[in-house]
Amino acid sequence: MKAVLLSSTYYLDPAVAGLSGDAERLFTRAMAYCGAAETRGFVPQSVLKTFGIRSVSRRVLELIASRLWVETDTDMDGNPVRGYYFRNWDPWQESGNKLVERRRNDAERQRRKRQRSRESHDPVSRDMSRDVTPPIEVKAKEGTYVPSRASHVSDARDPSETPGSPVDVDGWKLVRALIPIEHPQAVRTALAIESGALLKSGTPEPDVHAALERWLAKPNLGPRTLPSLVSEVIRERVPATATPGRGTSTAKAEGWLNLGQQLATPNSQKAIDQ
Missing domain, CATH: 1.10.10 (Arc Repressor Mutant, subunit A)
Known part of the structure; x- marks a missing residue:
């Protein structure tokens, strides 16, 4: 006034x-x-x-x-x-x-007018205030996945919490049960990918489980060494024979072959005639 x-x-x-x-x-x-x-x-x-x-x-x-x-x-x-x-x-x-x-009252009307003007020009505010469409559900897809470099950043989210996660669910369950959460998320994700690939290729789950335990006990190993650790587990469970790669069927076949060669010699034929 x-x-x-x-x-x-x-x-x-x-x-x-x-x-x-x-x-x-x-x-x-x-x-x-x-x-x-x-x-x-x-x-x-x-x-x-x-x-x-x-x-x-x-x-x-x-x-x-x-x-x-x-x-x-x-x-x-x-x-x-x-x-x-x-x-x-x-x-x-x-x-x-x-x-x-x-x-x-005029000042209040002007304030509200400016607020509406800002909201109409701000796409974020407009979408938040007017968007009433329901969220789109994303289903997880199974299949081959080649991880990009961006998936191994240190602040990557827990794959089990991300819809459509590329990490195999069974592989991630093993990693989550065995590998402490203190390990970098990128390392745990890579281990889950390796574990899932091994399981899908037919490797028994106990062997992958044992390989993860070995990885945890051995320092200075990267996640991609998991297949080698599975081989260690298998070699210890099935000791190598004197002649690698020769099974029971091969030994039997060689026995019959040796017997046939002996019968084919002249001395062996004379012994049979007598």
Whole structure:
């Protein structure tokens, strides 16, 4: 408010006529403050000393005693602020109050308009506020997967939590059960991929399980050494014979061959005739 209304005969009011000169100055200066600050007649206690009035606390008591001011613990908006308000502010400043209220409403409308404008130009806000389409379900797909370099970053998510994860589920179960979570996620993911490939190729699960335990016990081994560790497990379970690669059927065949060669010799034929 650029101005407040003060009656040209205000000084004739008995309540004002009984005030000291400093109390009257406080009254008029506080009224001007309320108009400039648009507080609708509320005077915060914290601003009293800015009016340049001597013994301002006494002058406040005069205004309260004259029923010109009312002491309060809240401002006109209900905020907890200690101060005072003019008892007859609304009748005196009705036109000013309407102007202040209109300006506040205009400011609020402008604020809402700017907010809507920002939302209409911000695709993220618009999508979040207007998108009501249900989320698309993604089903996990089985098949051959060649991991890219990006899948081995240190902050990769748990494959079991990602829809359509490329890591074999059974391979990941083994890794999750055996390899502590303190190991880098990239290493655990690579082990799960190797384990899944071994299982799909026909390697028994106990052999893969044992290979993972060996990997855990041996330092300085990378995840791609898992197939070699499976071979170690198999070699220990099936010891090598004196002649590698020769089974029982091969030995029997060689026995019959040797017997036939012996019968074909002249000495063997003579022994049979006798």
